[in-house]
Amino acid sequence: MIDVCLAGTGGMMPLPNRWLTSFWVEYNGKAALVDCGEGTQIALTKHGCKLSKLDAIFITHFHADHISGLSGLLLSIGNTGKTGLLTIYGCNGLARIIKNLCCICPLLPYGIDIVELDSRQYNRIQWNDMIVSTIPLRHGIPCIGYSFKLERKPVFNPQKAEALGVDVRYWRQLHSGESVIVDGREITTDMVTDEARKPIKISYMTDTIAFDAMADFAKDSDLLVCEGMYGDDDALDKSREKGHMVFSQSADIANKSGSKELWLTHYSPAMPEPKMYEKQIKAQFKNAVVSKDGQRKTLG
């Protein structure tokens, strides 16, 4: 089971009723955060995301609304008593920025590992049993999108094991992938499990203009979190100039990628009521959600 929470949905600056876009991904007792604008530690705490679980932070790019909350978050994580290591991923130049931000939070009880990713190419890394992939986005400065993919083991089927005469004391062994011998015959794990399950995939892309490769990158996502700076198509030119997208472009990518659900985020501060566009966006992509702060879901 993967628990996700969109702790904030704003772009550019936090508002009294809207925190900046940041995305929580929790699996197996560990959590990752994508982006950390001003005040993100408050948004996370408000929405029940336990900072002590944070194991990795993924930064999309170095605009203030995606990284300026990092010092405060690092201090708040320190207050939870975390020890060990926190890994921070981001574009080239991340180490220099973290070093500067850490000038104001020099004494942390845990270590920081910094991993710079080449923002001009696709990358694949492993985090917490998941494959994390990146895509270069188009935003005026280096910017990357992320996807999290969790392969799932087939489910053990007790009826199949019983039918093959496997004693219950060998089930755990089979479940862990080891074969057993029953009456001189080798029984392998695939003989006592159901069919392979599809992986769980979550994609996250902000800030960017729309382009074709985004749909390929998000292909078959169970959840696509995608920016929508403006709800109205009249803002298409304005959003493109600023390196952003309108809701209908995100819905188009959701359709083309075969994603099951779309969460819109990163709203302009000039758009006080994003929900007013929900009906029209659902007409374009049925499972579109005009997200609100604290939007949650469990996948798997």
Ligand SMILES: [Zn+2]
């Ligand atoms: Zn932004």
Ligand SMILES: [Zn+2]
């Ligand atoms: Zn930006």
